[in-house]
Amino acid sequence: MTQQSDQPHLVWPDNQAQSTKTSTSPTPPVPPRPSRMNALPASIFMSRWLQAPLYVGLIVAQAIYVWQFWLELYILVTNVFLSTKHVSDTELMLVVLGLIDVVMISNLLVMVIVGGWETFISKLGLDAHPDQPEWLSHVNAGVLKVKLATAIIGISSIHLLKTFINAETLDEKTLLWQTIIHMGLVLSAIAIAYTEKITASIAPDPSRK
Secondary structure, eight states: OOOOOSSOOOOOOHHHHHHHHHHHSOOOOOOOOOOOOOHHHHHHHHGGGGGHHHHHHHHHHHHHHHHHHHHHHHHHHIIIIIOSSOOOHHHHHHHHHHHHHHHHHHHHHHIIIIIHIIIIIOOOOOTTOTTOOGGGGGOOHHHHHHHHHHHHHHHHHHHHHHHHHTGGGSOHHHHHHHHHHHHHHHHHHHHHHHHHHHHHHOOOOTTOO
């Protein structure tokens, strides 16, 4: 005959079983706390905020360009509809190109203000914003330089087109130098883009520490 043990069987209560199950579940990782910087490195890093007044000044320049755009548009509408003087196609095209020039310079200011602030000063927190520019999601110093160079080429193209339309009143030396300067800007933009491509294609060596 086998003797039954006098010790009772242990039964886990439901709350203890739940606590044991919960204790074994993985906990979410805690992000590491940033290390505290010394006074000198912190001061050097905070010096980036000295650029903030520069970008505020560019915002003021943006407002001036908006005023200039509406002023030129008002003059154009007045000369076309309210003035007895006939506006030729060449004059109308020159004024329209001037308006496009103002818009492109304004776009250049927006790229410098938004992209420069995001790159060199502080994050704008536009990840969930529906109006976030597409180029801002992958912007860095190199990409910003390429985009600025492309915008400058567009502005130079507008000026060169205005020069060719008004070529009768200009000498050949002026036309030649404006063309040379425009081609120099194009070559500079190509060199910047190619350098950025080479830099991005170089993979870091994991063996180096």
